[in-house]
């Protein structure tokens with residue numbers, strides 16, 4: 001197995017609920033000892049990054065803030081590099097709103113260029129309705145990730161996916177989605193690791209996000225069976241991760257004495273570049289707002 005750096009899912013991969021998976025802390029220590037860069041990835045945008053740092057630290061993992069990439073942070077990077085200066089109405093919990101504000105995203109309560117939809121566990125009718133009006137007036141919709149459900153200790157909670165579909169349908173728009181399994185998240189993570197996207201290895205327990213992202217991007221992946229997937233689900237899925245292991249405790253054995261690939265200079269986001277070769281996002285939003293204004297604002301329902 002060739003590797004430049006590791007992207008590691010959290011829930012079901014290094015911990016389950018509030019308990020670390022046996023061997024997970026040793027796996028992280030192994031990566032650190034060998035100087036192999038790694039970043040923990042989560043699509044869950046219902047908490048700020050410091051929440052995950054505190055949780056991992058509490059569980060005994062030797063990690064820092066730089067080792068954590070949430071879909072919110074990836075979205076903030078996207079906004080500050082690809083939507084520079086454009087105003088944002090956040091649909092988010094207070095911690096995540098603060099995370100965006102602290103990163104310099106211009107947040108507004110009226111007439112935003114962009115509505116950013118996160119996994120907002122404090123969502124209200126007022127927020128939904130405001131976003132609805134903004135999108136109908138031509139604001140762009142950006143969502144942190146696409147998951148329909150979020151795993152809990154013993155079940156699943158409703159996540160962001162149904163809200164994305166509601167806004168897309170009601171406002172006749174298409175969301176830009178940042179998190180797993182989209183390539184943007186992988187490219188952001190590769191940038192954090194300082195390696196080319198194709199030199200990353202994604203480690204995770206969920207087929208439709210963790211492994212799907214790697215399959216789509218043509219990178220390597222390791223499916224761990226310590227979370228929500230079993231071999232029967234894998235065979236029904238019809239696509240294949242590069243490796244399947246019982247848990248992350250088995251990964252040092254796969255790596256053995258192999259060295260990581262050298263750092264490459266080229267770590268730019270190819271898909272972002274593609275987006276930017278078209279008309280600028282600011283011009284698109286302005287044109288959409290003008291059109292919606294002259295056409296009465298609301299699409300016919």
Ligand SMILES: [Mg+2]
Nearest residue numbers: 009011012205
């Ligand atoms: Mg998981």
